[in-house]
Amino acid sequence: MSSPEDLRHMRSALDLATAADGRMSPNPRVGAVLVQNGEVVGRGWHRGPGTPHAEIEALREAKERARGATLYVTLEPCRHFGRTPPCTAALISAGVSRIVAAIEDPNPAEQGKGIAELRQAGIDVAVGLEAEAAEEMNRAYFTWRRTGRPMVTAKWAAALCGHAAARTGESLYITGPDARRTVHALRAAHDAVLVGIGTVLADDPQLTVRDAPGDHPVRVVLDSRLRTPPDARILTSPGTALICAAEDADPHRRAALEERGAQVLVFPSGPELPLADVLRELGRHDILSVLVEGGPTVLGRLFDEALVDRVSAFFAPLVLGGSDGLAAVGGVGAPRPAEGVRLRDVVWQQLGQDIYCSGTVERGR
Numbered sequence: 001m002s003s004p005e006d007l008r009h010m011r012s013a014l015d016l017a018t019a020a021d022g023r024m025s026p027n028p029r030v031g032a033v034l035v036q037n038g039e040v041v042g043r044g045w046h047r048g049p050g051t052p053h054a055e056i057e058a059l060r061e062a063k064e065r066a067r068g069a070t071l072y073v074t075l076e077p078c079r080h081f082g083r084t085p086p087c088t089a090a091l092i093s094a095g096v097s098r099i100v101a102a103i104e105d106p107n108p109a110e111q112g113k114g115i116a117e118l119r120q121a122g123i124d125v126a127v128g129l130e131a132e133a134a135e136e137m138n139r140a141y142f143t144w145r146r147t148g149r150p151m152v153t154a155k156w157a158a159a160l161c162g163h164a165a166a167r168t169g170e171s172l173y174i175t176g177p178d179a180r181r182t183v184h185a186l187r188a189a190h191d192a193v194l195v196g197i198g199t200v201l202a203d204d205p206q207l208t209v210r211d212a213p214g215d216h217p218v219r220v221v222l223d224s225r226l227r228t229p230p231d232a233r234i235l236t237s238p239g240t241a242l243i244c245a246a247e248d249a250d251p252h253r254r255a256a257l258e259e260r261g262a263q264v265l266v267f268p269s270g271p272e273l274p275l276a277d278v279l280r281e282l283g284r285h286d287i288l289s290v291l292v293e294g295g296p297t298v299l300g301r302l303f304d305e306a307l308v309d310r311v312s313a314f315f316a317p318l319v320l321g322g323s324d325g326l327a328a329v330g331g332v333g334a335p336r337p338a339e340g341v342r343l344r345d346v347v348w349q350q351l352g353q354d355i356y357c358s359g360t361v362e363r364g365r
Contacts, residue, residue: 002129006100009033009040009072010130014102015131016045016054017074017137022215025191026286028105028141030054032073034062034096041065053078055087059094067095074134076105077128079114088117089339098124102134106145139360140191140289143309150290153310154299155186156328158317163325164296171326172203178352179314181211183293186312188214190291192282193240195296197223206237207293218287222298224273226253226264235260242285244278246270275301300331303341308361311343315355 002010008130016031027046032054034042034248042065044057052060055077059066077099091099099118104111104127118125135142142153157175158164165171173180183224187193192208200221205221216239221228224246228234234241241262245254254264265281267273282290291312292302313328334340343359350356 001129002100002126002230005035006072006126006129008033009070010100010102012043013054013072013074014130014133014137016043016136019045020047022048023189023191024048025140025288026144028075028138030073030075032071034058034066034069034071035039036062036069041069050084053084053087056084056090059090059096062094068097070085070098070100071096072100072129074102074137075117076101076103076110076112077114078110079117080103080109082345086114088114088121091118092121092123096123100126100129102129103127103131106142108145117158118281139309143290144283147283149276149307149319150191150287151309152279152302152307153186153190153289153312154302154308154329155183155291155293155312155314156296156299157314157316158322159316161319161321161325162327163320163322164294164328165326166320167224167322167324167326169326171203174318175314175316175354176352177211179316179354179356182356183314183353184209184212184292185214185316188212190217190289191287192218192220192290194220194222194290194292194298195294197221197225197227198297199294200228200232200234202295204233205293206233208237208239217291218285220244220282220290222273222275222278223267224267225249226257228257228262230256230260230271235262242282244273245280246273272301275305275307279307284353296330299329300333303329304331304333308341311358313357314351315357317353 013031013033017029023239030046032044042058042062044054079086079088143151184210188209208216219241221243226245226249243262243264247266248269342362346359
């Protein structure tokens with residue numbers, strides 16, 4: 001049974017887990033706190049792939065005071081050799097007597113096995129304190145481990161009438177500068193940004209991070225026939241570009257795009273690229289989170305196929321009107337409101353004159 005002291009130290013570990021700068025993929029964010037007789041003797045957090053894990057950092061700070069201490073850690077300690085040695089062996093060797101872990105690692109190679117090894121060594125292990133917060137902090141990692149695909153965030157901007165563009169097709173710019181800065185922050189927080197070829201041909205976007213701190217995401221284009229122009233800005237801007245194409249696409253176009261630095265991912269030929277397969281392939285490239293920036297056709301298919309995990313929607317104080325206006329989300333859609341996609345943990349925020357709505361898709365409805 002957890003105590004108020006356990007809760008306090010676990011929350012400190014959760015805070016430490018967020019200390020790392022930049023993206024962590026394919027690793028999770030982890031924080032650890034070592035406590036000896038009520039005193040914190042070691043702290044650590046994972047800084048990125050190839051660096052010491054949070055538990056190792058805490059042990060190095062604590063030194064001999066780790067013996068007989070309690071470790072609070074936000075994820076089950078690892079037991080396998082990867083880029084770094086296993087944490088379980090280090091904890092056993094250091095003489096840690098008790099471990100409070102927030103949640104099991106969903107990695108099939110780890111899930112419950114590290115905990116079992118620690119218990120077998122005589123260490124008292126408790127699991128489950130602040131589990132929901134620990135999972136939410138690493139939502140992309142948990143999604144990737146459980147499904148093999150990245151966490152998908154659907155993003156769009158729309159007028160109050162729900163249109164993403166005027167009847168002429170023009171969509172730049174519906175929202176204002178504050179909203180656009182938030183979009184750039186979202187790009188920096190995701191491993192990849194995905195669009196359809198229609199967006200590339202209509203808007204020639206860069207899909208980079210310019211108005212917020214952070215690294216450029218991988219740029220992914222759904223382009224079954226390889227219509228992306230070789231001089232498109234997604235190819236001339238900094239960063240990596242992945243073009244998803246059908247296997248029977250023109251080989252000369254493929255060669256031209258690869259010459260410009262694009263990596264072409266090939267999928268079975270058909271009327272449309274198989275989105276679930278595309279996402280799984282991105283997962284195999286260690287892409288754990290994808291921000292989908294359009295357009296309505298791509299967003300509609302993702303919703304229809306239940307592949308959306310989160311929503312980031314921006315609404316401008318603007319009415320475009322017109323029965324031929326382009327809806328923000330296309331696809332087949334729900335036959336009735338009760339079968340529509342509902343969000344939970346919804347946050348509404350005013351950004352200048354615009355409104356930003358974010359939330360997590362409810363499952364099992």
